[in-house]
Amino acid sequence: MANGEESHDYVYLTGRQRRDTALHVLEGFLEGIGLDHVINPREHRELQDWITDHERLGKRDLVFRELLNALTRAMSDGILEPDEVIEICALCQRAKSNSGYYDWATHAVQELHGVLHGIVADLTINTTELDGLVDWLDRNAEFRGLWPLTEVEAVVVKVLQDRRITESEHRLMLHFFSEFSANPWIKRSIPELQPTDLLVSGICAVDPEIELVDRTFCFTGISSKGPRRLFAGEVTKRGGNFIDTIRDDLDYLIIGDEGNPCWAFTCYGRKVEKAVHMRRNGHRLLMVHERDFWDSIA
Secondary structure, three states: OHHHHEEEEEEEOOOHHHHHHHHHHHHHHHHHOOOOOOOOHHHHHHHHHHHHHHHHOOOOOOOHHHHHHHHHHOOOOOOOOOOHHHHHHEEEEEEEOOOOOOHHHHHHHHHHHHHHHHOOOOOOHHHHHHHHHEEEHHHOOOHHHOOOHHHHHHHHHHOOOOOOOHHHHHHHHHHHOOOOOOOOOHHHOOOOOOHHOOOOOOOOOOOOOOOOOOOOOEEEEOOOOHHHHHHHHHHHOOOOOOOOOOOOOOOOOEEEOOOOOHHHHHOOHHHHHHHHHHOOOOOOOOOOHHHHHHHOOO
């Protein structure tokens, strides 16, 4: 079989998967660009690109074609009214395959990708959008622990502590959120990160629930509390397991409070780097600040 034929067959056989993924992302994108109640020209172009990228899916799917037409009509006047968004989201629900291909967790993650794409589409992030993002995370709290929900929450909570977005925080969020957009223009248009941007913490889970019995822990960094064996002793006497290296059975990576201040999204210690890679590949381990560990055993 020729490569072109293989590609065509693959596209045909994965139609449901690609359609449902596109719809989940679109729902999130519509929510993301609407968080600040403003739809600007750059965001409209992103929606037009979505239509162009998915026209093929509407050729044999009448409901999907109806969705594309409704989205095109809604954008024709340069304004997306709330009732138009409601209509489009209703069509998204109708167009989904309901095949059970995706569970709710996968749906939530794909929708979050769309939300983050919508927020970063105009290269500007404000506190209104972050408040809306926090609301989305709260509504999907049952999926905390999944990549990238935990990491997004960590960044947003950190930035909103003083209700002010610094230039450094803005650049870091642009870089992080753009990871979930397929548009190369966005990535090319983002200003380069500066060394000081990496001081923004985006690793540790926010207020995590930590179980100890039959759970496996590892430690990285330096702690003001004491040596690594102190953590090992506290874990093992409570029925947990403590290991010195990152393994597939790891549940929690504890990060010392005197660790490298540059741990963020692009500069890690080796253990953190490996843990982030595992989370991106679907592993449920959590990275927790040592203060949350001590709180859990208090």
